[in-house]
Amino acid sequence: MKHKQRLINRVLYLPGIIFLALLCVQITYMNGYAHQVHNKQAKSSVRDPNRLWCNEHNVYEDECFICHPELDAKAEESSRDPNRLWCKEHGVYEDKCFICHPELKPNNSEVPSGELYCEEHRVPEQECGICHPELTASLIPGKGLKVRLASLESAVKAGVITISPNEDAPPVTHNVLCQVSYNMNYLARVTPLTSGVIQKVLVDLGAYVSQGDVLVEIASSEIACAKADYLTAIANETLKELIYTREKGLFEKKISSQRDYQQALAEYQVATNTTNTRRQQLLNYGFTAAEVKEIVETQSSTSVLPILAPFAGTIIERHAVIGEAVELGDTLFSLADLSTMWLELSIPEYLLSSFKIGNTVEASFSSLPGTKLHGDLIWLASHIEEESRMLKARAMVKNPDFLLKHGLFGQVSLLSEQINRVLYVPVESIQRFDKKSFLFVKLSDDLYEIRRVVLGNRRDEKFEIIEGVSIHEKVVVAGSFTLKSEFLKFRLGEGCVDE
Structure with a gap:
């Protein structure tokens, strides 16, 4: 009886339990919805006011690839590898286009998957001038692109004629007038470094002199004063050195004060600097180190200043006259x-x-x-x-x-700048593409190469070839229209297409 009563109670409580469960689910849903609304409001509050917003897809307009599919194409193009060719027809890299290049399929073991090969023209893809004429812009002199004709007889039918470049000695190209002048790198205007009076002239016009030869002697009171100042500075330095040596000995024996020792040291250093300054002044006047040493040994303070030749050469002008007063910068000789x-x-x-x-x-x-x-x-x-x-x-x-x-x-x-013999080709063999010079070189009966060359001077109806072709190669001089047409097929709408 009790068991039956329990079952009845459980049945009575069941609707209440279900009601409470549904109420909890509703509360949870409402909380989640409120959270999403709050996030959207928060996100919209930090949007960039200078950028348009796509309300439909909840992103910026310049990032909405659904409304603007062209943005996806631009992003894809900018992310391409510039070192790999792109198949515009099928929208993949050339080395992955199995339609244009069936040999790249994994099941095909005849051609390695890492190599690109143009089956239509039977040349490497990177060298196919018909499929990729745009590569001519990046060619360096001596490099080219292959052009395959339709058959072995195409060149004969088109009247293609080839010859080898002519080798010739460089001619005398031009004659111009000239006038002889002195080499200005070895021309000197000899001037005194101080004022004075010319006492002796030792060379004449047209004389050849060696470097260091005495050209003229000038008597100058400034020179006498400079020599006397130098000798005085040496004597003062000697005295200050003796005083410093004595004070140093007394200071070490703790007889003299540190102040007297430091003063003697400072006076000796000043005297040394003064001597060096006076010596440098004599060197600036043009005295050599040996002459300065002689001044000290002889204790001479004469006013004579010798003017020396700066390099070996010929006297081409003379303005020096004995007894004439000269100033700093006056020209005495030209050498x-x-x-x-x-x-x-x-x-x-x-x-x-x-x-x-x-x-x-x-x-x-x-x-x-x-x-x-x-x-x-x-x-x-x-x-x-x-x-x-x-x-x-x-x-x-x-x-x-x-x-x-x-x-x-x-x-x-x-x-001509080149001493060796140079190569010449006829003017009509030169082709111009993208403001650069090219010519067609024969590789076989149906295969030619459009090659970048560097031109030199023009001589009558021939161009000098500085770089790009050798004397053993065959250059097209007639019938190049057919080769040019094959090369320009891609620009006319043809090229490698899926047949």
């Missing part, structure tokens, strides 16, 4: 080393590209028949003369037997 001379050139505008520093020149003079001197171009001006429209330039030549004279006019023949 020049005539073993080398400068040639001052005037180059017309149309020849600017032919002249480079380091070119070899040959100079000849009508007043010196049969004499030809060789030298190097050492300087080019940075501007054109407004009146003459000429570019100033300078060459340096050796002057054996001192034949060249300052002011002499002559003619300079400018030789």
Whole structure:
């Protein structure tokens, strides 16, 4: 009976328990909803007011790839590897495009998966000029791209003709006028370093002197005072040294005070500095170390100042006269080393590209028949003369037997910078793409290469090739239209496509 009563009580309590459970679930849901609303409100309160908000997808407009799918494409393009080719048709890297390159499929073991190969043109993908003409912009001189013709007979039908580059000696390219001048790096204006009166002149105009030779002697009261000050400073330094030595001994024996010792040390240091200053003053006047030593040994305070030659050369000007008073900076002599001379050139505008520093020149003079001197171009001006429209330039030549004279006019023949023989190709073989020079080189009957080259001077109907091709290669000189058409197929809408 009791058991039955318990069952009845449980049945009566069951609706209440279910009601309480449902009430708890509802309370939990409402709390979660309120929390989400609070988070959204908090997030909206920190949004950037300068950026548009997509209410539909709850993100910024410039980050909503659903409303703006073009943003996804731009992000994908910017993240591509610039060192890997991209297949625009199928939207994958070329080395992963199994449609354009079935040999890359994992089941295909004939071609290694790491290599790209253009099956259509039978050349490596990185060298295929038909599929990837855009690679010409990055070519360096001597490198090129392959161009495969449709058949072995295509070149014959198109009238393609090839020849080997011509090898020839560099010619004399241009002649310009010149004027001889002194080498300014070895030209000196000899001036006194103090005022005085010329007492003796030891050289004359045209004399050859060696470095250190005495040119003139000047009597100057400043020199006498400088010598006397130096001798006085030496005597004072000697006295201060003796006093310092005595005070040091007394101080060590604790007979003299520390103050007397320090004062003697300071006076000795001042005397030493004064002596060094007076000695340097004599050196600045032009006395050598040996002459300064002689002044001390002889105790001489004469007023004579010798003027020495700064380097070996020839006296080309003389203004020194015995008894004349001179001031600091007055020119007494002009000294020049005539073993080398400068040639001052005037180059017309149309020849600017032919002249480079380091070119070899040959100079000849009508007043010196049969004499030809060789030298190097050492300087080019940075501007054109407004009146003459000429570019100033300078060459340096050796002057054996001192034949060249300052002011002499002559003619300079400018030789090619390259001493070795150079290669030439016909003008019609040169192709221009993206403002760069190229030519077609034959590799086989149906395979050619468009190669980057560096051009030199033009000689009649030929261009000098500085870099990019060798004498043993075959260069296309006629029928290049067919090769150019094959090369430009991609730009016309063709190239590697899925058939």
